[in-house]
Amino acid sequence: MGQSEFLFRAKQVYKSFGATKALKGVDLEIRHGEVLGLIGENGSGKSTLSSIIAAIQPADSGSFFLNGEPYAPVGTANAVHAGVCMILQEKGTFDSLSVASNIMINKEEQFSRFGIVSHRKMERAAQEALDAVDASHISAAAPLGMLSFEDRKLVELARAMDGKPKLLIVDETTTALSKVGRDILYEIIRRMRGAGESVLFISHDIDEVMEQCDRVVILRDGMYIETLSKEQFEAPVIKSLMVGREVVDHFYRTDLVSSAEDEDVLIFSNARAGAVKNVSFAMKKGEILGIGGLTDCGMHDIGRLAFGLDPLESGAVSTPAGEIKNPKDAMRKRIAYISKNRDQEALMLTSSIKDNICLASYPKLNTGPLVLPHTENQFVDDLIEKMDIRLRSSSQYVMELSGGNKQKVAIAKWLGFGADIFVLDCPTRGIDVGVKATFYELMTELKNQGKSILLISEELPEVIGMSDRVIIMKNGLVNGEFKREEELTEAKLIHYMV
Amino acid sequence: MNGKTAANLAKAPQGGNVPIWKKINPRMIFPALGLIMVVLIFQIFSGGRLLTANNLRVILNDVFPILVGASAYAFILSQGNLDFSIGATMGVSAAVAALAAGITPILALPAGIIVGAVIGAINGFSHAVLKINAFIATLAMQFILGGVILIILRGGVFSVPLVMLSWNTMTLRLSVLFAVLIAGYLVFQFTPYGKYCRALGSGIEAARQTGVNITLNKFIPFVVMGATAGLLSFFSIIRTATVSSHTGGDLLMSVLNAVLLGGIPITGGATSRFRAVIIGSLTIAFLNNGMILLGFVPNTRQLLQGVIFLMAIAISFDRKNTKVIK
Numbered sequence: 001m002g003q004s005e006f007l008f009r010a011k012q013v014y015k016s017f018g019a020t021k022a023l024k025g026v027d028l029e030i031r032h033g034e035v036l037g038l039i040g041e042n043g044s045g046k047s048t049l050s051s052i053i054a055a056i057q058p059a060d061s062g063s064f065f066l067n068g069e070p071y072a073p074v075g076t077a078n079a080v081h082a083g084v085c086m087i088l089q090e091k092g093t094f095d096s097l098s099v100a101s102n103i104m105i106n107k108e109e110q111f112s113r114f115g116i117v118s119h120r121k122m123e124r125a126a127q128e129a130l131d132a133v134d135a136s137h138i139s140a141a142a143p144l145g146m147l148s149f150e151d152r153k154l155v156e157l158a159r160a161m162d163g164k165p166k167l168l169i170v171d172e173t174t175t176a177l178s179k180v181g182r183d184i185l186y187e188i189i190r191r192m193r194g195a196g197e198s199v200l201f202i203s204h205d206i207d208e209v210m211e212q213c214d215r216v217v218i219l220r221d222g223m224y225i226e227t228l229s230k231e232q233f234e235a236p237v238i239k240s241l242m243v244g245r246e247v248v249d250h251f252y253r254t255d256l257v258s259s260a261e262d263e264d265v266l267i268f269s270n271a272r273a274g275a276v277k278n279v280s281f282a283m284k285k286g287e288i289l290g291i292g293g294l295t296d297c298g299m300h301d302i303g304r305l306a307f308g309l310d311p312l313e314s315g316a317v318s319t320p321a322g323e324i325k326n327p328k329d330a331m332r333k334r335i336a337y338i339s340k341n342r343d344q345e346a347l348m349l350t351s352s353i354k355d356n357i358c359l360a361s362y363p364k365l366n367t368g369p370l371v372l373p374h375t376e377n378q379f380v381d382d383l384i385e386k387m388d389i390r391l392r393s394s395s396q397y398v399m400e401l402s403g404g405n406k407q408k409v410a411i412a413k414w415l416g417f418g419a420d421i422f423v424l425d426c427p428t429r430g431i432d433v434g435v436k437a438t439f440y441e442l443m444t445e446l447k448n449q450g451k452s453i454l455l456i457s458e459e460l461p462e463v464i465g466m467s468d469r470v471i472i473m474k475n476g477l478v479n480g481e482f483k484r485e486e487e488l489t490e491a492k493l494i495h496y497m498v
Numbered sequence: 499m500n501g502k503t504a505a506n507l508a509k510a511p512q513g514g515n516v517p518i519w520k521k522i523n524p525r526m527i528f529p530a531l532g533l534i535m536v537v538l539i540f541q542i543f544s545g546g547r548l549l550t551a552n553n554l555r556v557i558l559n560d561v562f563p564i565l566v567g568a569s570a571y572a573f574i575l576s577q578g579n580l581d582f583s584i585g586a587t588m589g590v591s592a593a594v595a596a597l598a599a600g601i602t603p604i605l606a607l608p609a610g611i612i613v614g615a616v617i618g619a620i621n622g623f624s625h626a627v628l629k630i631n632a633f634i635a636t637l638a639m640q641f642i643l644g645g646v647i648l649i650i651l652r653g654g655v656f657s658v659p660l661v662m663l664s665w666n667t668m669t670l671r672l673s674v675l676f677a678v679l680i681a682g683y684l685v686f687q688f689t690p691y692g693k694y695c696r697a698l699g700s701g702i703e704a705a706r707q708t709g710v711n712i713t714l715n716k717f718i719p720f721v722v723m724g725a726t727a728g729l730l731s732f733f734s735i736i737r738t739a740t741v742s743s744h745t746g747g748d749l750l751m752s753v754l755n756a757v758l759l760g761g762i763p764i765t766g767g768a769t770s771r772f773r774a775v776i777i778g779s780l781t782i783a784f785l786n787n788g789m790i791l792l793g794f795v796p797n798t799r800q801l802l803q804g805v806i807f808l809m810a811i812a813i814s815f816d817r818k819n820t821k822v823i824k
Contacts, residue, residue, distance in 0.1 A: 309707065331709040339707060348701030351768035359697055359708045362690035370688040397768075413708065 007032045007198045008053070008071070008084075008167055013062030015048055022048040023059070024222045030167065033196040035189055037213030039203065041242055041432050045222040046202050050169050053200070054086035055079035066166075077106050083166035087156050095145040100126035102144050103159045129162040130155075134184050149296050150181045161188065168192055169200045178294055178498045186212060206235050220244055243433055251437040252465025253444055258484035260287035260468050263320075265452050266306060266335070266421055270315035276301045277476030278315070283421075288443060288453045290467030292460055293497050298476040300340055303425040303456050306330070307337035319421075331360070333421070336414030338407075340425040340456075346410045349399040353391060354380045356398050356409050360417040383412040388438075404435035411442070422446065425456045440466060460490045472496040528813065529761040529774060533781045540788030547791050548784070559737075561783035562671055563730045567753040568760070568775040569682035570726035573692070573719035575757050578699040578766030579625070579632040581720065584727050584753060586643035587617045588746030592731035593647050596656040596741045603659050606735055611728040617643065618724020619717075626716035647743055656741040666736040674733075678726075679776070686772040695719065699766025751803045756782045758810035 008030040015023040023045045030036050040046045052059045055073040064071040066082060073079040076086075094102055100119070103126040104111065111122040126140035135154040144152060160168060170185065177185065189199050189212060203209050209216055210233045218225040218241045226241050264282040271279045275298035283289045291299045304310050305317050308326040317324045319333045330337070339345035348356055357380050358365060365371050365379060380394050387408040391401065398409055407427065414422065428436045443453055443466055457463050463470055472480040472493055480496035482488055541548045567584060574581050591610040598609035617639065624635035686692040694715045697705040706712050727749070734745055760778025762770045785806070789799050 307707070327706065327709040328711065337707060344701075345703045345707050348697060348704045348768070351697065351700040355693070355697065355700070355768055356704075358693075359705065359710070362693060366690070370684065371690060371693065372688065 005032075006030060006065075007067060009065045010049075010053065011063045011065075013049065013052065013064075014060045015045075015052060015057075016060055022222050023052075026062075026219065026222070026224045028053075028217060028224075030198050030200060031215075032198060033193055034214045035193055035199040035201055035212055037201050037203070037209040037216035038219065039206065039209050039216055039238065039242060040219035040225075041434075044219040044242070046219050047171060048222075049219070050086065050171050050200060050202055053079075053167075054084055054169055056086070080106070080163045080165075083164070084169070085160035085163050085165035085167070086169035087153070087160055087171060095143075097144055098123075098140070099130075099138060099142050099144050099147070099155055100140040102155055103129050103140070103162060105159070107162075126158070129158045133158045133161055133188055150177055150294070153177055154181060154184065157185065157188065165192075165197065167198050167200065169202070171202045172204060179494070180498070206238050210235065210238070218242055239433075252440055252462070256484065256486050258468040260284035260452075261450070265319060266454065267318050268302070268305070268315070269318070271305055271317055272313045272315050273305055273310050274298075274301055274313075275476050276305065279473075279476070279478055280315075281471060281478065281481075283452050283454060285452055286447055286450045287468045288447055288455055288466055290463035290470040291454065291456045291473060292458075292463045292470060292493060293473035293479075295458060297473040297497070299456050299473045300425055302473075303337060303339070303423045303454065306421075306423045306454060307335060309337075331417070334417075334419050335421045335423060336360075336417065336419035337423040338410045338414070338425060338427060340429060342406060342410060342429070347398050347406060350397060352395045353384070353389070353398055353401075353409055354394040357383055357394075357413050357416055360413050379416060383416050386415070387412045402432075403430040404432060404438075407431060407439070411439075419451070421452045421454070423454045423456070426458060427455070428457075428459070428462060460493055464488050464490065464493070474498075526761065526771075529759060529777045529781070532759060533777050533784070536781050536784050536788065540784060540791065544788060544791040548788055553787065553791070557783050557787050558668075559671075560787060561779055562675055563733065563749060564752045564756050564779040564782055565675060565775065566678050566726060566730060567749055568756045568779050569678050569772075570719070570723045571753050571757050572682070572686060572762060572770065572772060572775050573695050574632075574723055575762050575764070576686075576692075576695045576699050576766045576770035577716065577719065578764070579716070579719075580754075580764075581621065581632065581636045581723055582750060583617070583621060583636040583639035583643060584723060585746040585748070585750040586640045586647070587614050587724055587727040588731045588734065588749050589647045589741075589743065590617065590643045590650070591728040592734055592741045592745045593650040593656060595728075595731055595735055596658050597650070599658040599662065599735065603662050606658065606662070607729075607732045610731040610735075611725050614728020614731065615721055615725040618721040618727075621724065622717035622720030625720065626713045632720075647745075651741065651743060653743075658735055658739050658741070660739055662736045663739050666733075671733070674729075682775065683772045691715065691718070696766065696768050696770050699770065700768045751800075751807065752782050752786070755803060755807055755810055759806070764811050 006029045008028070010026070010028040013023050013026045013028075014021075026045065026049060028049065038046045038050065051057055053064070055076050055078060066084070071082060073082055073084070079085075094105075100123040104122050108117050108122070111118050111125070123140040130136060130138050130140060133154065135151070135158060138147065138151050138154060144155065147155065168189075170189070189201070192199050201209065201213055213230075215227060215229050216233070216238065217227050218238065220242060228238065261284060263285040265285050266283040268279050268281050275296065277298070279298070279302065281289075291302060293299045301310065305312065306324070308317070308324045308330045319335070321333050322329075324330045324333065324335070343349055348359070354376060358371075358376055361379065362371055365375050367375060377394070384391065384394060389405050389408045389412065391405070398406060401409065428439055431439070443455070446453060455463065455466055468484050470482045470488070470493065471478055472482070474497055480493070482493070537548065547553060571581065571584070591614040594613045595606040595610035598605035621632070621636050621639055624630045625632040686695075694705065694710050697710060698712065698715060702712065727746070730749065731746065735741060756778035757774055758764065758778065759781050760774025760776070762774045786799065789802065794802070
């Protein structure tokens with residue numbers, strides 16, 4: 001046969017994390033010179049599978065073949081040597097090292113004599129690697145910590161490509177990239193295909209996958225579902241295969257009218273702090289105000305400022321009742337905040353559901369100086385019922401819950417507290433499509449009760465679908481403001497983001 | 499939002515469906531088993547001398563400072579913090595209390611408590627405001643106080659008016675002990691402050707982003723700990739009528755071992771329970787007493803306490819959760 005038809009084959013891959021079965025006997029085949037899409041909901045096992053291929057973690061069982069030979073790398077360095085490189089979903093670089101050291105990590109011997117690394121040679125080679133991926137604007141000598149998130153991804157790309165990979169794995173990288181960055185990545189993917197090498201492309205974005213890939217493999221609940229070739233690509237088909245049922249498209253708000261009461265409830269006036277350069281806006285009562293932009297445009301800092309978590313350099317963040325200078329101020333003004341980093345910042349994972357929900361409300365659950373278990377249980381059971389949190393008992397650790405249920409706990413905490421203004425930073429991040437709809441319904445319900453929601457999100461469809469008004473930020477400034485209307489499209493907003 | 503519906507009632511006892519053996523956390527029963535084992539082993543090897551009326555009275559005297567100290571220490575440990583200066587705080591408080599007793603004997607009580615509280619406040623300030631790791635801040639304090647007590651005592655031993663020995667009654671000790679335990683239990687388990695302490699140990703950033711005052715809640719337990727060490731210095735004076743540079747020397751190891759053996763993880767957090775104070779203190783008191791009964795010399799006892807400390811941390815350390823968080 002000489003060369004086999006497939007560059008890479010995986011057979012019957014199993015992987016468990018404790019009681020959770022992440023992969024239940026998955027097969028995967030990647031042809032020479034093809035871009036294979038891997039798509040599925042959160043928790044479908046696509047990231048687990050790709051990280052096993054890149055040898056970031058071992059499989060429990062399963063067999064792997066690269067070019068027809070058994071492939072069993074131990075550690076990523078080993079995989080890179082075999083020609084398998086991966087660009088990670090989250091940060092995969094070292095902040096305190098220079099760009100060059102990041103690109104040439106594990107390859108220092110090439111530039112060293114008698115154990116001493118020549119930084120000059122290494123930087124020159126690193127710059128060449130950057131030029132090769134059209135990222136010449138990044139200096140190899142710069143410390144990586146100085147770069148934006150997007151440029152760090154490009155550094156990772158340069159590092160991966162410098163290894164001359166036969167198989168490049170791209171794991172949800174594009175969510176962190178602007179149009180320019182995406183175009184660079186797409187160009188690299190085209191070049192790989194042109195040279196007869198293969199790419200495994202993992203993404204949430206169905207449109208992007210359909211555009212970039214030759215074939216697409218769909219996973220659901222850790223199982224292989226289907227492979228579609230280019231001519232079978234159709235968004236509704238892929239979506240329903242991912243979710244396992246027909247997906248109704250209108251899970252956002254159904255009305256197309258922007259509505260709010262004429263009363264300002266949260267006011268930013270010339271606020272400046274860190275990534276936020278000079279921001280002014282006023283949110284109305286009963287309004288869902290969406291804030292969109294690229295990851296580091298300052299929109300996440302807006303949420304922190306609204307809750308008084310960071311000190312302002314100048315300007316003010318206030319409600320009609322006064323300025324917000326710390327979380328205590330914010331809570332006195334009945335503001336709730338749920339961080340984008342839910343597991344670290346909004347929840348105590350190693351505490352019970354009950355402890356988490358009650359944390360904001362102890363001052364009102366008192367009987368004299370004490371908080372009695374009976375009062376706590378009644379309070380928590382009501383909220384669990386209301387939010388339909390799936391649990392064994394309210395004494396269960398939050399750590400054991402799924403992403404959607406964790407977020408429900410975080411929201412239940414603030415509903416119980418009785419917040420009037422909800423500052424939600426990426427509220428549906430890491431949540432299954434099916435459960436997302438529940439949150440959108442809840443937002444609409446809160447709005448109808450006269451509560452206000454500041455919806456900060458990296459997902460434009462969500463911002464457009466839910467908001468009465470959309471603010472687009474760029475480089476720490478407000479770059480555009482749009483009313484809810486039918487003509488508001490992603491394409492129009494992206495124009496103001498980049 | 500507090501209305502109780504029938505649906506809620508039906509939903510509430512869901513935990514009841516879980517078999518009883520699955521609900522028992524090994525970390526909950528180990529401490530109690532440990533206590534039973536210690537009592538059994540020393541009862542057997544001492545030929546029944548451990549559980550005699552006379553010896554139990556001795557143990558009650560020994561367990562008093564451990565229980566009182568551990569009641570205050572539980573709040574610090576539940577935040578995942580440590581205080582290494584409690585023994586030295588007790589020593590310095592005792593020295594100042596003895597000086598005050600020279601003026602009027604009863605002044606020793608307020609003097610000891612105030613000096614302890616001030617030292618605790620400095621610890622709390624270093625950690626909560628200056629943001630120095632509590633372990634480092636209190637270790638430094640321990641060295642500082644070690645110097646201070648030598649300066650106050652001028653290398654000698656202080657004696658106090660002998661009338662104070664008559665204050666050392668079982669009634670006084672028992673009433674103080676029960677008052678401290680009841681207050682400690684209620685505050686730890688059922689007040690917002692106690693719950694905030696555990697929340698800080700469980701997820702400090704989440705607590706901050708839920709409006710919990712981090713600085714204040716980190717400061718208070720150190721002040722209370724200091725004042726408690728001051729209170730113990732008073733009881734040490736009325737028991738021995740003297741103060742030396744060794745006063746309070748045993749307190750740190752005994753109290754730290756007690757709360758850890760009792761089952762509060764060294765990382766603190768939601769699993770911290772006040773019963774750890776009682777179970778752990780009794781274990782340590784029986785252990786110390788049992789070793790004396792068996793004729794262990796003080797040096798061997800100290801060595802064993804160190805070994806127990808290491809074992810207690812190894813058992814109580816919450817590796818599973820640490821892996822998830824870090």
